[in-house]
Amino acid sequence: MxxxxxxxxxxxxxxxxxxxxxxxxxxxxxxxxxxxxxxxxxxxxxxxxxxxxxxxxxxTIQSMSKPFVYALAIADLGLKGVLAKVDVEPSGEAFNVISLEEESGRPENPMINAGAILTHSLVRGADDEERFERILEMFSKLAGRELSVDEEVFASEWSTTHRNLAMGHMLKAVGVMEADPVRVVRGYVRQCAIKVxxxxxxxxxxxxxxxxxxxxxxxxxxxxxxxxxxxxxxxxxxxxxxxxxxxxxxxxxxxxxxxxxxxxxxxxxxxxxxxxxxxxxxxxxxxxxxxxxxxxxxxxxxxx
Amino acid sequence: MxxxxxxxxxxxxxxxxxxxxxxxxxxxxxxxxxxxxxxxxxxxxxxxxxxxxxxxxxxTIQSMSKPFVYALAIADLGLKGVLAKVDVEPSGEAFNVISLEEESGRPENPMINAGAILTHSLVRGADDEERFERILEMFSKLAGRELSVDEEVFASEWSTTHRNLAMGHMLKAVGVMEADPVRVVRGYVRQCAIKVxxxxxxxxxxxxxxxxxxxxxxxxxxxxxxxxxxxxxxxxxxxxxxxxxxxxxxxxxxxxxxxxxxxxxxxxxxxxxxxxxxxxxxxxxxxxxxxxxxxxxxxxxxxx
Amino acid sequence: MxxxxxxxxxxxxxxxxxxxxxxxxxxxxxxxxxxxxxxxxxxxxxxxxxxxxxxxxxxTIQSMSKPFVYALAIADLGLKGVLAKVDVEPSGEAFNVISLEEESGRPENPMINAGAILTHSLVRGADDEERFERILEMFSKLAGRELSVDEEVFASEWSTTHRNLAMGHMLKAVGVMEADPVRVVRGYVRQCAIKVxxxxxxxxxxxxxxxxxxxxxxxxxxxxxxxxxxxxxxxxxxxxxxxxxxxxxxxxxxxxxxxxxxxxxxxxxxxxxxxxxxxxxxxxxxxxxxxxxxxxxxxxxxxx
Amino acid sequence: MxxxxxxxxxxxxxxxxxxxxxxxxxxxxxxxxxxxxxxxxxxxxxxxxxxxxxxxxxxTIQSMSKPFVYALAIADLGLKGVLAKVDVEPSGEAFNVISLEEESGRPENPMINAGAILTHSLVRGADDEERFERILEMFSKLAGRELSVDEEVFASEWSTTHRNLAMGHMLKAVGVMEADPVRVVRGYVRQCAIKVxxxxxxxxxxxxxxxxxxxxxxxxxxxxxxxxxxxxxxxxxxxxxxxxxxxxxxxxxxxxxxxxxxxxxxxxxxxxxxxxxxxxxxxxxxxxxxxxxxxxxxxxxxxx
Structure with a gap:
């Protein structure tokens, strides 16, 4: 039938x-x-x-990558470790404001860019290359086929991604993110450029x-x-x-x-x-x- | 068994x-x-x-009354009519700030006090007495027994409910609420004092x-x-x-x-x-x- | 010459x-x-x-009354006493937000309505009548002639002053104002209706x-x-x-x-x-x- | 005498x-x-x-450099040109928020870091070297002696200035700053390291x-x-x-x-x-x- x-x-x-x-x-x-x-x-x-x-x-997968990288970060670090860095509360995020939680400096949730950038940094990896490779590999498994990056979209986004760089530096400035902000943002932009x-x-x-x-x-x-x-x-x-x-x-x-x-x-x-x-x-x-x-x-x- | x-x-x-x-x-x-x-x-x-x-x-039922009065207001006025007055977006509401949506003046949702007060005002009724009676009757049906008001809790809350009165007047000031704010807040405080x-x-x-x-x-x-x-x-x-x-x-x-x-x-x-x-x-x-x-x-x- | x-x-x-x-x-x-x-x-x-x-x-003098009532409140209560209740910092105040300082509950300054209402309440007086009379008397001395209230403007403003009532109740709710908010706001609206x-x-x-x-x-x-x-x-x-x-x-x-x-x-x-x-x-x-x-x-x- | x-x-x-x-x-x-x-x-x-x-x-002169660079930018570009980019309104600026004016994207004033960074970028100069030299020369004239940079303070601030980099990228992202944000922030940090x-x-x-x-x-x-x-x-x-x-x-x-x-x-x-x-x-x-x-x-x- x-x-x-x-x-x-x-x-x-x-x-x-x-x-x-x-x-x-x-x-x-x-x-x-x-x-x-x-x-x-x-x-x-x-x-x-x-x-x-x-x-x-x-x-390109863009922000639809966020829940999957969040899942990977939790699998790597444990839920408690991730929650210590990124909260789970709803948030309005206007285009010209970067807002982190007052005391903790945490982004409000992993679905806004600040939270997604920090979440990216929490994925295990010896360096940013390995971190990205683990993400790409996991996405490929989830899709059931080998995925790859749209290098042109990546290059173009990377050269204009001032807002994400602003967030990366701010996360570093308040002490909630340990990794180098420029490398993390680069990896995050690359994650968004995976083709699906x-x-x-x-x-x-x-x-x-x-x-x-x-x-x-x-x-x-x-x-x-x-x-x-x-x-x-x-x-x-x-x-x-x-x-x-x-x-x-x-x-x-x-x-x-x-x-x-x-x-x-x-x-x-x-x-x-x-x-x-x-x-x-x-x-x-x-x-x-x-x-x-x-x-x-x-x-x-x-x-x- | x-x-x-x-x-x-x-x-x-x-x-x-x-x-x-x-x-x-x-x-x-x-x-x-x-x-x-x-x-x-x-x-x-x-x-x-x-x-x-x-x-x-x-x-006393207090804020647990809110979803049921919201339901009653929608039944009375239609979903569209209620949405025109009260939004459905999550909101942090600090103790010393009254915040309404910038352009519409709408409270952000019917679960915060400002939204619940406005929702109360949307329940059909020739006057505030009838509005309250309809709410009490509906709550009684939902509970399956005749409910009543804790008059002492009501009197005490009513004499100290400055924050809710502030909200009521603000809703009136921005034009999103038509009814008299003092009567509406009185009804709302009464709604919260129903015993369950x-x-x-x-x-x-x-x-x-x-x-x-x-x-x-x-x-x-x-x-x-x-x-x-x-x-x-x-x-x-x-x-x-x-x-x-x-x-x-x-x-x-x-x-x-x-x-x-x-x-x-x-x-x-x-x-x-x-x-x-x-x-x-x-x-x-x-x-x-x-x-x-x-x-x-x-x-x-x-x-x- | x-x-x-x-x-x-x-x-x-x-x-x-x-x-x-x-x-x-x-x-x-x-x-x-x-x-x-x-x-x-x-x-x-x-x-x-x-x-x-x-x-x-x-x-009507309206908000131009504010610096003079502020001066009177300081003369009555001392600068320290007034500063404990009303700060002196600049503030944007949007039409649909009431914002008080986070910890103290103080209005940001005596030139915005919230601060002016609270300042009015600080003027010495056995009751709200006397408070108002002292203000009118002082304004008359400052102007060098006997001033009076525009009763029609007062009545009209008083019947529609929901925003000021909202502020009055909020000041009472957070505990920064002691006097009855309805009486204070009434006096404040009356102060604004003095003719000059x-x-x-x-x-x-x-x-x-x-x-x-x-x-x-x-x-x-x-x-x-x-x-x-x-x-x-x-x-x-x-x-x-x-x-x-x-x-x-x-x-x-x-x-x-x-x-x-x-x-x-x-x-x-x-x-x-x-x-x-x-x-x-x-x-x-x-x-x-x-x-x-x-x-x-x-x-x-x-x-x- | x-x-x-x-x-x-x-x-x-x-x-x-x-x-x-x-x-x-x-x-x-x-x-x-x-x-x-x-x-x-x-x-x-x-x-x-x-x-x-x-x-x-x-x-090091640090933020005390701000009024003088603001003066130089106005001398170079005219008051109107500078006001189009940086407003003159008071502002609270918390440590973990970057806030620009909603419609214009302008920093609120040239005394907060965001405004000072943008002001720095408005000083005339073929490149960032010349821009900085003109600032150093003007400061030297104002002090009446040849001033120089504390290279150690500069190097140390530059390696940790994530918050300023966040602001620079944000100013670029919203379109209010034309110059390259990394170069501008570098020049700004250098300006703050002038010894007086x-x-x-x-x-x-x-x-x-x-x-x-x-x-x-x-x-x-x-x-x-x-x-x-x-x-x-x-x-x-x-x-x-x-x-x-x-x-x-x-x-x-x-x-x-x-x-x-x-x-x-x-x-x-x-x-x-x-x-x-x-x-x-x-x-x-x-x-x-x-x-x-x-x-x-x-x-x-x-x-x-």
Missing amino acids: RSPIPDYLQEVLAACAPATGAVADYIPELAAADPDRLAICIATPDGAVYTAGDTDVEF TCRDLAVMAATLAGGGVHPVSGERLLSREVTRQALSVMTTCGMYDAAGDWVTTVGIPAKSGVSGGILGALPGQVGLAVFSPRLDVHGHSVRGVEVFGRLSADMGLHMM | RSPIPDYLQEVLAACAPATGAVADYIPELAAADPDRLAICIATPDGAVYTAGDTDVEF TCRDLAVMAATLAGGGVHPVSGERLLSREVTRQALSVMTTCGMYDAAGDWVTTVGIPAKSGVSGGILGALPGQVGLAVFSPRLDVHGHSVRGVEVFGRLSADMGLHMM | RSPIPDYLQEVLAACAPATGAVADYIPELAAADPDRLAICIATPDGAVYTAGDTDVEF TCRDLAVMAATLAGGGVHPVSGERLLSREVTRQALSVMTTCGMYDAAGDWVTTVGIPAKSGVSGGILGALPGQVGLAVFSPRLDVHGHSVRGVEVFGRLSADMGLHMM | RSPIPDYLQEVLAACAPATGAVADYIPELAAADPDRLAICIATPDGAVYTAGDTDVEF TCRDLAVMAATLAGGGVHPVSGERLLSREVTRQALSVMTTCGMYDAAGDWVTTVGIPAKSGVSGGILGALPGQVGLAVFSPRLDVHGHSVRGVEVFGRLSADMGLHMM
């Missing part, structure tokens, strides 16, 4: 309004993305993967949904405690200052990236990803938000 | 460390509470109620968990959409500035009150309540937090 | 561009002011008073400029220490969030009111006042700012 | 309580300063210089007090408008978050440095400097604040 899901996804795809919003253009390499790409992918913890649209087009497809993201998300077990290989990549922590933080902090709105309307732990992807993971049930490069004012994919809303409603995926 | 739950709850009760922390003492009526009371109650959507400890001692037991709270929470259907009477008191909204907001905003910590460690949508109660509702599964008057620095019941953590772990109640 | 100053003031008056900006309209009584009134007045510590334009038109002319303001300012000695009567109304404190606070906090801009461009300690007046006092030299009801976005009189700038430049009145 | 001032200064020196507080120790080179040094110097615009104590001991004596500072301050004319050489180094702007900004922003307190109690436009110096300039009257390395919690010299207070009171130097 054939699953009705592929037909449904095609229908969602077809029903999508023509994209509005603009592609991220702070570096030319992102601005060059075809703005009308659209892909939807659903992966279940038992390994079924359903796709529609441009699911094999590669783009919409299918990769759905499979990666399905590993979170499945409590750490890879949906295809069946290999345990993360402990249950680690995925629970990552999903919890995605719930309260994953969609930045629209976090509350997202939880009420969509109700799926999620993370978006400026390249136009959004990934979501409903515990025990399903990993999802949508890719469409045009962004709204929050920096989320316009059609990504739309499709997530529709999938949540149609398939009853709201957590509550 | 006998359920093992009662024995388990007795065991949890017995294992609880002697309470630390201090009872709320900003009014003498709260300070007079027996600090060593302890009650645990679990109610399932199909009507089973399990209790241990002082489950029939009455105390730990058992009442668990049954009320079970109605949220059950999508709006009362676990005992089987009557539909709230729509599924309304309970989803209330539970979502409890998830991101219910435990104030410890919201992120609560989601990661306990993972049950919850609301606490300064009288020492905490109620929680896991969608589709269970309503819970704990009562123990000694509070931590966040104003949450110390043993309430402890018991919720234990129940979440032992019974696998974490959302993620 | 005739002073050339009157001719100069007439020239400044004539050179003033037609007023732009709108008259304050948050209550109808202020909106009814003739928007094209213009008055300029200069008073020297030795009693010379030069005027041009509508210098005998009465309007442009000439009155210049003479009052000249007393500050003259170290506390009245320019006409020669009577010492305030000590040198008290006027120094008032002038210092006017320098750093008198013009709200445009304080730095005012010090650099005009360089005269000053205070403006929403009725369209600005008064200034250059220590040892001169008291000035301008009246023109149309306001800029900061709530300062448009032509008041213009005339002050011109007088500062032409007459070399910049402090630096 | 002999001036009584030297005897008076000796008396002030002798009356100074033994210093309390700790020398700045964020780099070893500053921590090595002799904590018990004490110097007082007064210079009048007509060239008289009075000294007491260790007035020829060299130390207490006598140098008093003479430099006297040039500000004298409207831009050097007290000894009689050469005009700055225009009257430029010195007025620098003095105005010192008045409202020179002493950081203690600005209001300083204006009320001391009343002399001033700037302090973490090396233990404070310089002040009373327009038309006098330049002053005190050096004593032990600091209070605001980072101001403890005995510097004490001596300034005494000089202000004894010599009637309060602006008001």
